[in-house]
Amino acid sequence: MATCKTDTQAGASVRDRLNIVIVGSVDHGKSTLLGRLYADTGTLPEGKLEKIQAICKQQGKAFEYAFLFDAFLEEQQQGVTIDTARTFFQWAGRQYILIDAPGHKEFLKNMVSGAARAGAALLLIDALEGVREQSKRHGLLLSLLGITQVTVVVNKMDLVEYRQDTFRAVETEYRDFLSRLNVTPRFVIPCSARQGDNIVHAGARMPWYTGPTVLESLDNFSSEVDKTEQPLRLPIQDVYKFDACRILAGRLTSGRLRVGDELIFSPSNKTAVVRTIEAFNVDPPPTQARAGQSVGLTLNEQIFVERGEIICRAPSIPLVSTTFRANLFWLGRRPLATGTSCLLRLATREVECRVTAIHRIVDANDLSSETQTADALVRQNDVADITVQARAPLAFDLYADCEDTGRFVLVDGYDVSGGGIITGMIQDREDTLRTGARQRDFAWVRGNVTTEERAAHYGHHAALILLIGPDATGKTFLAKQLESVLVAEGRHAYLLDPENLRRGLDADVRNGDAGEMIRRYGEVARLLMDTGALLISTTNSFTLEDDRALDAIRTLVHPAPMLTVYMSRDTGPAPAAADLCFTGPEDFTATAHDVLAALKRNGTLTDATGTPSGFQVSI
Amino acid sequence: MNHLRQLEDHSVYILREAYRHFDNLAMLWSMGKDSTVLLWLARKAFFGHVPFPLLHVDTSYKIPAMIEYRDRLAREWRLDLIVGQNTQALAAGMNHERGRVECCTALKTNGLKLLLEEKGYTGIILGVRADEESTRAKERYFSPRDKNNDWDFRDQPPELWNQFKTSFPPDTHIRIHPLLDWTEINIWEYIHFENIPFLDLYLNKGNGTRYRSLGCAPCTFPIQSTASTVPEIIEELRATNVAERAGRAQDEGRGMEMLRKDGYM
Ligand SMILES: Nc1nc2c(ncn2[C@@H]2O[C@H](COP(=O)(O)OP(=O)(O)OP(=O)(O)O)[C@@H](O)[C@H]2O)c(=O)[nH]1
Numbered sequence: 099m100a101t102c103k104t105d106t107q108a109g110a111s112v113r114d115r116l117n118i119v120i121v122g123s124v125d126h127g128k129s130t131l132l133g134r135l136y137a138d139t140g141t142l143p144e145g146k147l148e149k150i151q152a153i154c155k156q157q158g159k160a161f162e163y164a165f166l167f168d169a170f171l172e173e174q175q176q177g178v179t180i181d182t183a184r185t186f187f188q189w190a191g192r193q194y195i196l197i198d199a200p201g202h203k204e205f206l207k208n209m210v211s212g213a214a215r216a217g218a219a220l221l222l223i224d225a226l227e228g229v230r231e232q233s234k235r236h237g238l239l240l241s242l243l244g245i246t247q248v249t250v251v252v253n254k255m256d257l258v259e260y261r262q263d264t265f266r267a268v269e270t271e272y273r274d275f276l277s278r279l280n281v282t283p284r285f286v287i288p289c290s291a292r293q294g295d296n297i298v299h300a301g302a303r304m305p306w307y308t309g310p311t312v313l314e315s316l317d318n319f320s321s322e323v324d325k326t327e328q329p330l331r332l333p334i335q336d337v338y339k340f341d342a343c344r345i346l347a348g349r350l351t352s353g354r355l356r357v358g359d360e361l362i363f364s365p366s367n368k369t370a371v372v373r374t375i376e377a378f379n380v381d382p383p384p385t386q387a388r389a390g391q392s393v394g395l396t397l398n399e400q401i402f403v404e405r406g407e408i409i410c411r412a413p414s415i416p417l418v419s420t421t422f423r424a425n426l427f428w429l430g431r432r433p434l435a436t437g438t439s440c441l442l443r444l445a446t447r448e449v450e451c452r453v454t455a456i457h458r459i460v461d462a463n464d465l466s467s468e469t470q471t472a473d474a475l476v477r478q479n480d481v482a483d484i485t486v487q488a489r490a491p492l493a494f495d496l497y498a499d500c501e502d503t504g505r506f507v508l509v510d511g512y513d514v515s516g517g518g519i520i521t522g523m524i525q526d527r528e529d530t531l532r533t534g535a536r537q538r539d540f541a542w543v544r545g546n547v548t549t550e551e552r553a554a555h556y557g558h559h560a561a562l563i564l565l566i567g568p569d570a571t572g573k574t575f576l577a578k579q580l581e582s583v584l585v586a587e588g589r590h591a592y593l594l595d596p597e598n599l600r601r602g603l604d605a606d607v608r609n610g611d612a613g614e615m616i617r618r619y620g621e622v623a624r625l626l627m628d629t630g631a632l633l634i635s636t637t638n639s640f641t642l643e644d645d646r647a648l649d650a651i652r653t654l655v656h657p658a659p660m661l662t663v664y665m666s667r668d669t670g671p672a673p674a675a676a677d678l679c680f681t682g683p684e685d686f687t688a689t690a691h692d693v694l695a696a697l698k699r700n701g702t703l704t705d706a707t708g709t710p711s712g713f714q715v716s717i
Numbered sequence: 718m719n720h721l722r723q724l725e726d727h728s729v730y731i732l733r734e735a736y737r738h739f740d741n742l743a744m745l746w747s748m749g750k751d752s753t754v755l756l757w758l759a760r761k762a763f764f765g766h767v768p769f770p771l772l773h774v775d776t777s778y779k780i781p782a783m784i785e786y787r788d789r790l791a792r793e794w795r796l797d798l799i800v801g802q803n804t805q806a807l808a809a810g811m812n813h814e815r816g817r818v819e820c821c822t823a824l825k826t827n828g829l830k831l832l833l834e835e836k837g838y839t840g841i842i843l844g845v846r847a848d849e850e851s852t853r854a855k856e857r858y859f860s861p862r863d864k865n866n867d868w869d870f871r872d873q874p875p876e877l878w879n880q881f882k883t884s885f886p887p888d889t890h891i892r893i894h895p896l897l898d899w900t901e902i903n904i905w906e907y908i909h910f911e912n913i914p915f916l917d918l919y920l921n922k923g924n925g926t927r928y929r930s931l932g933c934a935p936c937t938f939p940i941q942s943t944a945s946t947v948p949e950i951i952e953e954l955r956a957t958n959v960a961e962r963a964g965r966a967q968d969e970g971r972g973m974e975m976l977r978k979d980g981y982m
Contacts, residue, residue: 214877
């Protein structure tokens, strides 16, 4: 076994890395340009050019530079690129991955997959064919993918006798198009990939052009933007407990973080302080981390947080809502309609969602957009302006403020089928309550006993068990049974009947203001749950419909768990929000035990019974 | 930021996604430089732990030093090592003289298939790199394989913004490729940077040859080289234009495209 250790800095000869995607309409010469770039810089593997030339000769085909990277037999037979290829290119101290994307519209999903990895793009246009629909669609997609570093290459100048006026016409048309996407190309370069003009060498055929060659232009792109100076965003990827300590794992998408920083978790609104930053084979252990790094954190206290939450620091916190507006490109086979459900993935959060409105579908050709009727469809490869509503509130940013937490994908069936950037938050019904609750949580004054310690002491987590359903189904009776059974087991359980708030806490509420009464109820529930209690309650006293009342209560006690038990007399459909359903139970003690079993299953009741733990006070 | 750290951060992210999403996950380890870097990255991602088994598809034709090294690291790093072998094909006398592609298919592709069937893995982590050969250049980070292990390269799912394909129909599995963006030079730079133990078959020990790529003894040939340290390897690679797998016989002609379509690594 060999090991090595010297003090030289590895990779000293590489200054930085950049991924560049080559896009443009089919047959405009992307693969040829790539082949030329390698051939003329002498960076092809030895013998590769000769090998391809020999194969072409043997098969009686004309040699194509494109064959160097169109690896699949089918690609060579049909002369088209099917899927993107990563090729590695080192030049002037920079390591590039050049990504050759397909131009055929059938393979748009592959083009998007390639371009999404890139920090800059070369967009090719055939001088003879001019600007095509796909040239524009690719430009539009680049802007949605957030790629603003673009150099336009007008190729096949040999077919138009290297004429300046032809070049200028294409240049003007495409510059005009890009300007409407707020993109200014770095350069517009006339070239012939086949003849090698202006790829690596300028050549003598276009003396009227004085700008850089394609190779020279690469250096003008900057490498990945450093997002360290932006607000901290660290989506939690996982929580590990390999040893005694619990490590939160994730990658900083922006900002920086130091040991001792106070963190806010969204959407749970929890807070904690960074105790350590964990790392393997790093000595001494790191004390800070910055954008782009995959890290592990331990906290000063054991708070329960999960994958999907976004870690940030005050005052730059993300938005929280169920609903937002977005520009979406759709790659799925099944068209999207208003009402279509699929899975939303934003950073590490996954939640079911629904398209609630299709506002406009963008015509790539002229960027015009038509306002859509209610039965509009977003078809494969369309770009549309839509509203998305998730089943639960999530944390996000506007794309303009924070890229990585401002974009999302939709998964339809098994596949990622579309991507979007968030252009606006839409206030949902609970927005006012949620905003109030967030402010209250951030400012919450805590004692020295943590939530986790309380849970360990009582043998259960705090939770709200809410009984819902029509009148006279025994909700109150069951609530009382539950309280008795739980307390008999030694649990810290309490029956909170909304009726008890009416004459006291709600005495000053005017005209039966249902919203205000719910708010006060929710705040009381939140307080009692902070004591670690299992609250049992009904919605009998609220004049709101069950689902509105539930949403409001859930928002106020968030992120504490809520178990909704639906009671009815007949076997009609239960509301979607119900976790458990009982139809006309006769044996209420048995029903109460069924609820207990559910609480064990969902992890609320941890110890078998609520025997006091060895909680000790240290002074 | 150091370019190696950038590569590391991204690979670690991919490994953590894999661990999170796949209940039945395993990593292939051939003891070569790439899969050993991959193993090291897993230890990075999981803070010294490797929370899934490592599979070695043993063709029985490996160089003995490789097996020794394998068992030693497995012990020292407390690895859950699983060795699979297509014993039936070996009993029937399969070897490279029956044809290289045939031999690779039987002992590697089918050896892996047997292991996957037996254990029912739904996610397999592999150390393939895009710069190794041209069909690998077209891989996704998370690449689906169908019931027969086949790769449908004509119709790969979209992959963007670090949102990978993590759901799939029953009886299919996903190949996970955390090293796609690494080059051969990056691998050596990283081995040097992190001081990762590697097989000294990669070094010239005085006879003017070394292995650049390790496979089965009969089908892998050493190259002429004077490089006897990692910095010398890096220097040599920076100067060369010869493809890495030039010493691997199965890459001839369209061998690799056919092998990989059918589930070869
Ligand atoms: N005359 C001329 N032909 C060119 C030039 N560049 C490319 N071609 C030809 O145009 C055809 C298409 O080139 P490719 O490089 O395969 O095009 P592509 O853009 O990669 O195509 P897809 O990837 O399938 O979208 C080939 O026959 C090339 O030889 C050029 O500068 N001049």
